[in-house]
Amino acid sequence: MAVLDFLRDILTEPAFLIGLISFVGLVAMRAKPHKVLTGTLGPILGYLMLAAGADVIVANLSPLAQMIEEGFNISGVVPNNEAIVSVAQEVLGVETMSILLFGMIANLLIARFTHYKYVFLTGHHSFFMACLLSAVLGALGMAGWELILIGGFFLGSWSAISPAIGQKMTLQVTDGDDIAMGHFSSLGYYVSGLIGKLIGKGSKSTEDIEVPEKWSFLRNTTISTAITMIFFYVVSALVAGPTFVGELAGDQNYLIYAIISGLMFAVGVAIVYAGVRMILSDLIPAFQGIATKVIPNAVPAVDCAVFFTYAPTAVIVGFISSFVGGVVGMLTLGALGGVLIIPGMVPHFFTGATAGIYGNATGGRRGAVVGAFVNGLAISFIPALLLPVLGDLGFSNTTFGDTDFGVIGILLGQFGEWLGSIGIYVIALIVLVVLLVPNFIRKHSYAINNQEN
DSSP states (O other): OEEEEEEEHHTTTTHHHHHHHHHHHHHHTOHHHHHHHHHHHHHHHHHHHHHHHHHHHHHHHHHHHHHHHHHHTOOOOOOOHHHHHHHHHHHHHHHHHHHHHHHHHHHHHHHSSOOOEEOOOOOHHHHHHHHHHHHHHHHHTTHHHHHHHHHHHHHHHHHHHHHHHHHHHHHHHHTSSEEOSTTTHHHHHHHHHHHHHHHHHTTTOOOGGOGGGGGGGGHHHHHHHHHHHHHHHHHHHHOHHHHHHHHTTTOOOOOHHHHHHHHHHHHHHHHHHHHHHHHHHHHHHHHIIIIISTTTTTTTEEOOGGGGGOHHHHHHHHHHHHHHHHHHHHHHHHHHHHOHHHHHOOHHHHHHHHHHHHHHHHHHHHHHHHHHHHHHHHHHHHHHHHGGGGGGGGGGSSSOEEEEEEEHHHHHHHHHHTTTHHHHHHHHHHHHHHHHHHHOOOSSOOOOTSOOO
């Protein structure tokens, strides 16, 4: 168990994973020792900065969610990946870690020997997906090596396939920077991008919004984020009331607490941006070594927050639009008599912001607003449908919050319920065909949908 715990801590720590990839790439390129040192530490420190910023954001979103629940008298299930994983680990710890290890190996083998040359670097999302797969497949009666091998195959396959599906859109987002989406809410982002294509013709980018001179300070992303979030926090605090907010604030005045929380949120976003710039400046050059020596033409698939710097205004537009979609979804579920999915501030910020970025890249402001709104609806309805599939874990008052977890969990759960293990093996066979067929019909070895095509 000690070795397993050590491997778990290495493989689920994205900073180490990104640093290891950079190290291998630089060594493959025969870089000088000092370049290897700085090129390895740079992405590690950058990701730790990103994680620190994300922690600040999450810590300050939690009281906001509590104030909204109290102020508007809402109770129900709050989708939260970390919460349900902590519940699952008590029951499925060994299975999850085994699927994670096998899945990451499978991803590397798929990237090496197929045209899906995407190496998934967001270790904590791999961990979450491994947990989902162990829960769903276990609820269907699978156990032991069958559970581990099938679960690992699905994890490794989706880690390579999901970045490929929307890579052409991702290249629009990044203006051609050779990275891919490595986040298991990717289906929501790609749908947002498709919506942008459908409705966004002629719509200007969120980043081209004309701001009068006297409001030019709003072009500063940190300032505009702070002002937006202070408004959110103060309104929520006023609705929740001084007594409830005072319990969160301790000795601090409840309105001062709300203002400080909004400002700290903006600080967290600024730290994320700084970490992202540090990651990209070292990771992309180092990854050339992987792409030329170890896994030819490999493409790094990175966390959704890495894309925030490409369209900072779309981040805020997407977050707000997704949250509104989540509120509409919650009210609709309530009216239909379904389980009430309370909008989780963390998934709506990170996935809503990224959906806004994709919608903006393909359809400007209209794409950002409508695409992120649809994302908000999706992460309300999909978690509600996923709850019954999770077996005993579904009674823990939480569920997975991102689209890919829900879609894959529901798909496997329904096929398994209809056809038993045969249904799962049918899906596995289909995935294998999807992985191998391009090898027989494509003459070049570039990654599917990447810019060299």
